Amino acid sequence: METKFQPLKENSTNQPTESKSDIKPLAKWSLDNFEIGRPLGKGKFGNVYLAREIKSKYIVALKVLFKSQLQKCQMEHQLRREIEIQSHLRHPNVLQMHGYFFDETRIYLILEFAGNGEMYKFLKRQPNGRFSEPKTANYMAQLADALMYCHARKVIHRDIKPENLLLGIHGEIKIADFGWSVHAPSSRRKTMCGTLDYLAPEMVEGRDHDERVDLWTLGILCYEFLVGSPPFEEEKQDLTYRRICKVDLKFPAFLSIGSKDLITKLLKPRAEDRIPLKKLLEHSWVVQHLSSEVRSRLPFFQTATSNNE
Ligand code: AMP
Numbered sequence: 001m002e003t004k005f006q007p008l009k010e011n012s013t014n015q016p017t018e019s020k021s022d023i024k025p026l027a028k029w030s031l032d033n034f035e036i037g038r039p040l041g042k043g044k045f046g047n048v049y050l051a052r053e054i055k056s057k058y059i060v061a062l063k064v065l066f067k068s069q070l071q072k073c074q075m076e077h078q079l080r081r082e083i084e085i086q087s088h089l090r091h092p093n094v095l096q097m098h099g100y101f102f103d104e105t106r107i108y109l110i111l112e113f114a115g116n117g118e119m120y121k122f123l124k125r126q127p128n129g130r131f132s133e134p135k136t137a138n139y140m141a142q143l144a145d146a147l148m149y150c151h152a153r154k155v156i157h158r159d160i161k162p163e164n165l166l167l168g169i170h171g172e173i174k175i176a177d178f179g180w181s182v183h184a185p186s187s188r189r190k191t192m193c194g195t196l197d198y199l200a201p202e203m204v205e206g207r208d209h210d211e212r213v214d215l216w217t218l219g220i221l222c223y224e225f226l227v228g229s230p231p232f233e234e235e236k237q238d239l240t241y242r243r244i245c246k247v248d249l250k251f252p253a254f255l256s257i258g259s260k261d262l263i264t265k266l267l268k269p270r271a272e273d274r275i276p277l278k279k280l281l282e283h284s285w286v287v288q289h290l291s292s293e294v295r296s297r298l299p300f301f302q303t304a305t306s307n308n309e
Contacts, residue, residue, distance in 0.1 A: 029100070029110065031101075033053055034054065035051060036050075037051060037052065038050050045070055045075065046064045046065040046066050047064050048063045053110075061114070064106050064107075065107045065108075067104075067105055070107070081178075082177075087099065087100075088153075089149070091146050091150075093142045093173045094146050094150070095114060097110065098110040112174070114168055119162045119165035119173070120162040120165070123224075130226055134289040135225075138290060138291055138294045140280065140286055141280075141294060141301070143218055147214050147218070148277045148300045150175075151277070155178075156213060157175065157217075159198070160218065161195075162221070172297065196237055196240045196244065197230040198217045199213075200217065200244075205245070210271065212271035215280075216266065216267060216271075218280070219266025222262060227255070231263075245269075258283075259285055262280070262283050281298075281300075
């Protein structure tokens with residue numbers, strides 16, 4: 001499909017300086033509104049391209065999904081929910097969905113462009129495949145703020161893992177892929193595909209669950225960022241399953257007391273015992289490492305602290 005379109009110019013990854021405003025939502029988008037640039041990546045149901053909205057010159061990521069593949073895997077319902085949820089969320093650490101359109105064979109999602117790509121690859125490129133404690137604490141604060149925002153709107157993500165996180169132009173986290181998200185509370189007994197590693201005990205056991213499953217996954221992610229692999233990883237899924245249910249947690253010696261304390265407080269088998277997101281933002285290990293720049297970009301944190309004054 002690339003041959004049909006003009007390539008973007010070299011400097012086109014910068015948003016136009018004269019227009020700081022958002023891409024304007026159009027009632028009816030079509031492919032004619034965009035110039036298509038280089039491919040950004042390949043997903044299960046199609047490809048993602050860098051693109052520019054011609055009128056505003058706004059740079060976006062255009063995700064092209066093939067209807068036939070979605071139908072084959074019975075994913076249309078899930079995609080509809082993903083669009084409905086993600087297009088209504090506005091937070092600096094949630095990847096924005098600007099809109100969508102479709103033609104006979106494809107569905108196009110107009111997404112915010114995440115200039116620094118995939119968190120998963122960035123983590124793998126680090127020395128020993130893990131982040132420092134200050135970097136991890138700053139990521140945790142961004143995720144906690146974004147999830148507070150989602151949970152306040154009764155949206156549970158349920159699938160927070162490095163593969164579903166992108167990085168913005170300032171290195172900030174962008175939660176993407178709301179394909180498994182639901183409006184809380186949920187008693188949906190869905191078989192989640194892929195790895196068990198991030199699933200909370202109530203989900204692996206197929207019990208009812210609420211937004212506190214995202215607290216568990218934050219604990220798993222915090223461990224993975226600091227150690228390089230998730231805490232219950234095993235070759236055989238039944239072993240992972242047993243370790244999750246027992247919360248069989250082992251920490252390497254290099255972790256600080258503060259980081260272990262936070263992970264332990266998130267990885268509680270009973271959802272009601274998990275540390276709430278607001279308390280996570282006040283946890284001494286997070287506060288100790290939180291940079292003023294990241295702090296200034298946390299909308300929920302800003303509101304909470306200004307209300308306390
Ligand atoms: P997905 O189909 O969502 O798994 O996307 C496939 C790949 O495209 C990802 O692994 C990313 O490398 C890239 N990608 C997807 N969405 C974006 C985006 N909004 N900004 C930049 N790259 C993206």
